[in-house]
Amino acid sequence: MKLPTILTQTFILVVSLVASAWASTPQLPVNQFIGMPDTLMVNMQEADCRICHGENPPPGMPVGHILLVERHHNLDSSTIPEGTAAPNGEPGKVYTCFSCHDTNYGGQGPPVWVNRNCVSCHSGPSPHHTTTQAQGGDCQSCHGSLVENGLLAENREVRNGAPVPTWLPSYPPSLITPWPSRKPNSGAQGEGNCTYCHAPSLAKATGLGAGYEVDPVSGIKVYNMADTHHIPGLVHADNCVWCHLNDGATTGLPSAGSIRTCQNCHSIASLHNIQYDNQNPDTPNILPGRMDAGFGHIGSSNDCNGCHGFLSHQAIAPLAGPLVPYLDGASANVVTAGSETELVLHGTNFTNQYAPVAGLAGVEYLSDVILVDAHGAIFELDPSAISATRISVILPDHLPAGNYLLRVRKLDKLSNPEPLVVRPRVAIHVAEITRTGTIRVRGTGFGSQPPDNLGLGLGVEIDQVSAQILSWQDDLIQVAFQEAQPGQTLVVLSTFLASAQLSDSSADSVADEGPGRGRRGTTKRSSDKKGR
Secondary structure (H helix, E strand, O other): OOOOOOOHHHHHHHHHOOOOOOOOOOOOOOOOOOOOOOOOOOOOOHHHHHHHOOOOOOOOOOOOHHHHHHHHHOOOOOEOOOOOOOOOOOOOOEOOHHHOOEEOOOOOOOOEEOOOOHHHOOOOOOHHHOOHHHHOOOOHHHHHHHOOOOOOHHHEEEEOOEEEEOOOOOOOOOOOOOEOOOOOOOOOOOOOEHHHOOOOOOOOOOOOOOOOEEOOOOOOEEOOHHHHHHOOOOOOOOOHHHOOOOOOOOOOOOOOOHHHHHOOOOOHHHHOOOEOOOOOOOOOEEOOOEOOOOOEOOOEHHHHHHHHOOOOOOOOOOOOOOOOOEEEEEOOOEEEOOOOEEEEEEEEOOOEEEOOOOOOOOEEEOOEEEEEOOOOOEEEEOOOEEOOOEEEEEEOOOOOOEEEEEEEEEOOEEOOOEEEEEEOOOEEEEEEEOOOOOEEEEEEOOOOOOOOOOOOOOEEEEOOEEOEEEEEOOOEEEEEOOOOOOOOEEEEEOOEEEEEEOEOOOOOOEEOOOEOOOOOOOEEEEOOOOOO
């Protein structure tokens, strides 16, 4: 079977119509604006990647070219993890320029190969699903609490000799238990199955390679669940049981117990907290069974019917309350360490009320913000202002430089992650000519010494002439330069760039001026916690 390839023109519609009107009725395909759409991003070429990872990413896609350069260069001198995509990276060692960039010793072309083709390093059917996290079943690392991490050992227990998620219902499936598809007593439109909403059409609801339909509201190519779960590269011999019952059956068709494997990732607590108040998006008040249909799992009796195959007029959805927040973007994704910075986050369901009983005030749920660093340490940030669609938060001046994942957290519900790069503050505090004639440069954030034998123009220059490097540390560089004079301009050229005027004594600090030639509130830290 030939796997589908993304079409640039169609995918632009996917990410540029987020603000478009939602469908008013729950017809196939379902509304595609909460979480990841029911589509495919596979077998991509560089042009496909550049739709989001390019110079001008669409709204809600904060992964433009500049962010990627900063994010990659910020890895310099950090430990290389297992599963790295760096072509020359060795896990356990530290990143250098040459972990990603090959040198050209043949004498033809530039001395260092700068390859901007994403798929040269990030390969596979879907690079997003070949990561260590995805292959290990850590779905929340990208999707947040729209899914559960029931595949991880920390969330499983043994029942009847088999490991299952701790939240898996202990009672057997009943007539109103949803099926993934093909439920024998389902309604004429597929009521009682997940495919009632999550399919391109009734005709294409099941089967691998059934094709897609274009959602008329968003322009998204919608595929069925068989394709969205099999094709992105998650299928290998060890993980068929993630989704399929290990009961010896060879048909692969759903049965009454099939939903229990679905609940590895899609629990009652996650499904019943995926909802959108289309009438009051700025002040969402969730009224189970009393809202418009087609905007989540619990808003309308028709939504209940779609999953369970019966019409419910009850006002209570079990385990519902704090809706899963969703992040669309941030006002900045690259900041500099050492200064307080205000970030404004945009999205949905940052706050919500839940009112299961008509006529009575509901419970209000509020969110905070967390940052998770590369080691899993969590930094908790209290918003300075919050609404359902907007959060203002202050990044403190003592936040260490590094790459972070930013999330909105509402009780135990986490949003999808937003990348945040805190680049080091590169500053020259003093650049002085010593009595011996050498030049001493004191400062911060100089990083490691760049290679000086490849003709890259990196190192230290004085009035645009290279100086001889005698020693290089993160906070101290010593160079030799013939006939250096006070007032000349000294420039440090490494990962980032900084400059200052030479003097015979201490000079004022001069902060970094942006990427070099070659590259680019109150917090509570709970380092014993792990980001999900």
